[in-house]
Amino acid sequence: MRTLIAALLSLAAAPAYAQYPQRPVQLIVPWGAGGGTDATARIIGTLLEKELKQPFNVVNRTGGSGVVGHDAIAKSAPDGYTIGMITVEITMMHHVGLTPLTYKDYTPIGLVNADPAGVNVRVDSPYKSVKELLAAIKANPGKMKASGTGQGGIWHLAIAGLLKDQGIDPNALPWVPSNGAAPGLQDMVAGGVEVVPCSIPEARSMIDAGKVRALAIMDANPPALYPNVPTLKKELGTNWQIAAWRVIAAPKGIPAEAQKTLVSALKRVYDSKEYKDFMASRGFGVVWADPAGTAKFMADSDTNLGAALKAVGLAK
Amino acid sequence: MGLLTASVLAQAFALVFDPYVLWVILASAIFGLFVGAVPGLTATMATALLVPVTFFMPPVPAIASIVTATAMAIFAGDIPSCLLRMPGTPASAAYTDEAYAMTKKGQGELALGSGLWFSILGGLFGTAVLIAAAPSLAEIALKFSSFEYFWLVVLGLASAVFLAIGNPLKGVVSLLFGLLVASEGLDNPAGFPRFTFGSAELAGGLTLIPIMIGMFAVSEILRSVGRIDEPWEMAQTKIGNVLHGMWGLTKRYPWQLLRGSAVGTAIGALPGAGADIAAWMSYAISKRFSKEPEKFGTGHIEGIIEAGASNNSALAGAWIPALVFGIPGDSITAIVIGVLYIKGLNPGPTIFMNNAPAIYAVFMVFILANLLMLPLGLAAIRAAKQMLRAPREVLLPVILLFCIVGSFAINNSIFGVALMLAFGIVGYVMEENGFPIAPAILGLVLGAMLEENFISSMIKADGRLLAFFERPIAGSLGILTIVVFSVPLIRRTMAVPWRRSEK
Numbered sequence: 001m002r003t004l005i006a007a008l009l010s011l012a013a014a015p016a017y018a019q020y021p022q023r024p025v026q027l028i029v030p031w032g033a034g035g036g037t038d039a040t041a042r043i044i045g046t047l048l049e050k051e052l053k054q055p056f057n058v059v060n061r062t063g064g065s066g067v068v069g070h071d072a073i074a075k076s077a078p079d080g081y082t083i084g085m086i087t088v089e090i091t092m093m094h095h096v097g098l099t100p101l102t103y104k105d106y107t108p109i110g111l112v113n114a115d116p117a118g119v120n121v122r123v124d125s126p127y128k129s130v131k132e133l134l135a136a137i138k139a140n141p142g143k144m145k146a147s148g149t150g151q152g153g154i155w156h157l158a159i160a161g162l163l164k165d166q167g168i169d170p171n172a173l174p175w176v177p178s179n180g181a182a183p184g185l186q187d188m189v190a191g192g193v194e195v196v197p198c199s200i201p202e203a204r205s206m207i208d209a210g211k212v213r214a215l216a217i218m219d220a221n222p223p224a225l226y227p228n229v230p231t232l233k234k235e236l237g238t239n240w241q242i243a244a245w246r247v248i249a250a251p252k253g254i255p256a257e258a259q260k261t262l263v264s265a266l267k268r269v270y271d272s273k274e275y276k277d278f279m280a281s282r283g284f285g286v287v288w289a290d291p292a293g294t295a296k297f298m299a300d301s302d303t304n305l306g307a308a309l310k311a312v313g314l315a316k
Numbered sequence: 317m318g319l320l321t322a323s324v325l326a327q328a329f330a331l332v333f334d335p336y337v338l339w340v341i342l343a344s345a346i347f348g349l350f351v352g353a354v355p356g357l358t359a360t361m362a363t364a365l366l367v368p369v370t371f372f373m374p375p376v377p378a379i380a381s382i383v384t385a386t387a388m389a390i391f392a393g394d395i396p397s398c399l400l401r402m403p404g405t406p407a408s409a410a411y412t413d414e415a416y417a418m419t420k421k422g423q424g425e426l427a428l429g430s431g432l433w434f435s436i437l438g439g440l441f442g443t444a445v446l447i448a449a450a451p452s453l454a455e456i457a458l459k460f461s462s463f464e465y466f467w468l469v470v471l472g473l474a475s476a477v478f479l480a481i482g483n484p485l486k487g488v489v490s491l492l493f494g495l496l497v498a499s500e501g502l503d504n505p506a507g508f509p510r511f512t513f514g515s516a517e518l519a520g521g522l523t524l525i526p527i528m529i530g531m532f533a534v535s536e537i538l539r540s541v542g543r544i545d546e547p548w549e550m551a552q553t554k555i556g557n558v559l560h561g562m563w564g565l566t567k568r569y570p571w572q573l574l575r576g577s578a579v580g581t582a583i584g585a586l587p588g589a590g591a592d593i594a595a596w597m598s599y600a601i602s603k604r605f606s607k608e609p610e611k612f613g614t615g616h617i618e619g620i621i622e623a624g625a626s627n628n629s630a631l632a633g634a635w636i637p638a639l640v641f642g643i644p645g646d647s648i649t650a651i652v653i654g655v656l657y658i659k660g661l662n663p664g665p666t667i668f669m670n671n672a673p674a675i676y677a678v679f680m681v682f683i684l685a686n687l688l689m690l691p692l693g694l695a696a697i698r699a700a701k702q703m704l705r706a707p708r709e710v711l712l713p714v715i716l717l718f719c720i721v722g723s724f725a726i727n728n729s730i731f732g733v734a735l736m737l738a739f740g741i742v743g744y745v746m747e748e749n750g751f752p753i754a755p756a757i758l759g760l761v762l763g764a765m766l767e768e769n770f771i772s773s774m775i776k777a778d779g780r781l782l783a784f785f786e787r788p789i790a791g792s793l794g795i796l797t798i799v800v801f802s803v804p805l806i807r808r809t810m811a812v813p814w815r816r817s818e819k
Binding site for chain 2: 032033035036038039042043045046058059060061062063064065067068071072096098099142145147150151152174175176177178179182183185186187189190191192193204205206208209210211274278281282283
């Protein structure tokens with residue numbers, strides 16, 4: 001509704017000679033209302049609105065495992081009035097042949113978040129450490145199952161990559177596709193699968209409810225929410241790390257002035273107490289990178305995930 | 317359940333009956349009524365639009381705004397559904413045809429009045445269960461894995477047979493068409509693009525809301541345009557005091573009310589199934605156990621009572637797993653969980669202890685919202701029914717305009733509008749040839765769930781079909797499903813020789 005009104009308003013707006021932004025900005029989210037990406041985009045949109053004194057309307061363009069929304073951001077008019085929140089999937093989907101789009105089709109504004117993968121099991125699981133779990137997977141290939149996202153999604157790659165890294169066949173832990181972490185966790189608690197390698201904030205309510213145990217985190221440091229959960233480095237001595245991330249980006253070729261304004265506004269939003277409090281309350285990780293840093297970060301992500309997809313036999 | 321002491325109740329009372337909170341509740345109620353009554357704008361969308369506003373509110377009014385707006389929206393969906401055959405939200409789709417048939421018979425006010433009255437009673441029932449039994453019910457809901465959901469979905473598909481009036485075979489064909497349409501796109505377990513022709517829009521799948529608006533409302537517009545010269549026979553009989561009539565219906569159909577509310581609460585409490593599926597199931601159950609099933613589809617109040625109570629009770633039911641385990645019971649609570657965390661009301665079994673005053677305040681808001689629905693709902697009905705007085709050549713273009721706005725708004729894409737218009741023609745052709753469209757909508761609602769749960773189960777069981785009967789709940793549901801499907805067939809084969817011998 002708001003978008004519609006915004007669209008009508010934009011028709012009536014004067015030509016944009018004056019300082020950017022002159023009219024409402026659309027912020028496209030490729031994932032559904034209610035998820036972590038949506039929530040993060042909405043707080044950023046609200047705070048950007050305060051900074052730049054123009055409405056930032058969050059629009060969910062869902063479907064196609066993220067293809068639809070990412071496509072809409074890349075193909076919108078490069079005038080600075082449509083931006084979006086692109087996610088880790090943009091460095092994965094093209095390797096699998098789902099879309100020709102890559103991270104190079106966007107103007108990066110800034111990296112605002114990253115959430116590392118975890119290794120979560122049921123609380124009554126016999127495996128008390130990631131070492132024991134991996135040994136059991138190796139001993140009985142195919143017996144245990146894992147879930148927490150779609151086929152070839154980020155958490156699937158996280159655990160498959162870890163198995164590969166430890167010299168275990170990734171197929172020893174078959175993947176059960178699910179519509180995200182919450183249904184995967186629910187299925188695990190119901191006894192349907194044994195492992196859910198989702199991020200710690202996603203598993204938080206079930207960990208607090210005493211239903212789920214986090215065995216490890218695939219990051220350099222233990223999670224802020226549960227400092228007792230060890231890193232893979234500590235448990236296995238490996239450097240395997242993987243995280244889901246979120247970047248604010250615009251289509252390729254937006255005016256330099258608009259990019260500059262957006263970058264400095266986003267940096268102020270990132271540094272604000274409201275943003276930090278919000279992310280802390282949800283347990284989401286905060287990371288910042290400027291446009292150049294974001295571009296390098298996405299390039300690294302693309303290389304690593306491409307290699308991981310190839311290793312588990314998903315890349316085309 | 318936590319420690320419910322007088323002091324906790326007093327604190328909760330103080331949290332709710334604060335002028336600011338009451339103002340928020342009233343404003344959200346009006347917002348919810350508006351969103352629900354405009355087709356294409358759903359209760360989920362109302363919640364998503366409220367989230368940025370709640371960032372700047374204290375916890376209780378933040379949650380109160382969502383509770384109130386969604387309850388109002390689910391009821392308000394009945395208004396255009398009944399008067400214009402245009403379901404305001406998917407939760408009204410199950411009994412749209414029934415309510416519209418009543419309007420055509422001149423009983424629109426009765427249909428809307430009972431939609432309102434039984435929405436309130438269903439909502440209060442769901443709230444009572446939420447207050448009394450949330451922790452233990454959430455434990456049961458967590459025992460459902462893909463095997464149980466698979467059977468539940470198949471059971472839901474059985475409703476299609478009951479929904480089809482006249483020719484069950486055409487009902488099944490319509491259902492299969494819905495399932496086929498649901499399979500389109502990239503969002504399937506294998507992530508494989510089906511019928512996408514390289515288009516990103518098609519990769520997103522054919523979404524329910526524009527199709528639903530098209531098949532119900534646009535097909536009806538097409539039909540009306542064909543008969544624009546005939547006089548409009550929509551004279552509405554006044555039923556006098558709406559509430560008086562409701563008391564009579566409550567006494568006449570107490571069992572339907574109770575069953576609808578119980579089924580709605582249970583379906584709502586199951587993660588992944590919400591108010592829309594609850595309404596379908598309840599409508600089918602109502603017809604199956606009715607003493608006068610032949611009246612269903614001709615403008616009969618019984619199914620509206622049961623399904624109307626069901627979809628509103630499902631709203632409260634969905635909060636059960638959301639509050640206890642942070643597992644969303646439907647798409648609305650999926651958003652609510654995020655808000656709960658931001659407001660420091662972290663979901664978990666201990667929420668009833670750690671945040672008792674705030675949680676009981678939320679429960680009070682549930683009750684208050686349902687009570688507030690009565691005066692606001694009556695006012696909305698009174699305003700809405702004036703629409704039927706408008707000349708048809710004015711009303712039809714306005715309805716079409718709303719259809720376009722709704723289909724655009726769901727995904728902010730012109731593709732939705734094209735989809736709506738195309739399926740309007742499909743719906744028109746289907747109905748002109750005696751194919752009911754309700755089963756097709758049901759197929760669309762359940763198609764993705766059916767496939768996902770089947771594939772997930774098969775992967776988990778390494779392809780053994782017997783695994784669908786190995787878990788206690790799954791096994792019982794499986795046997796129930798087989799009985800539901802085979803009883804009509806057995807009856808039929810038994811009945812045929814008997815009829816012959818009679819000749």
